[in-house]
Amino acid sequence: MSALRNMETTHKSTTVLRCKVAVVGDATVGKTALLQVLKSSGHEYPKNYVMTSGVELCVKSIPIPETNVVVELYLFDCAGQSIFNQLEFGTSHYKGASIAVVVFDVNSKESYRSCSKWYQDVKDASSTHNIPGK
16 A cells, blocks of 8 residues: 555646648658657668658657656658649648758759758748748
């Protein structure tokens, strides 16, 4: 019975902070692979390329050490193919994003040059939020 009392007196409520993250960039730069590595805490890396069509949601919970706070990142893995990013379909997933992660391939100057376009697309769609950057 005393062990149960100790558990009751030491129980702390957890504060959960949620954040929407838009992960964008050209096709085949590694957005999905990056998120799979993050989600698995570095234990998994995809062996084969599978094109993302539309958007895929990944949730990563990160406990803040020595606190009762957990940050939940809602990571929206947005397709890089232009066919999936036309008009409202592509940018609707950026709305309400607090953070934009723009991914590029270090071996592709073109994907690097596209970063400013991707950043601007997310910034325009999230006009009510101030996304820091250039």
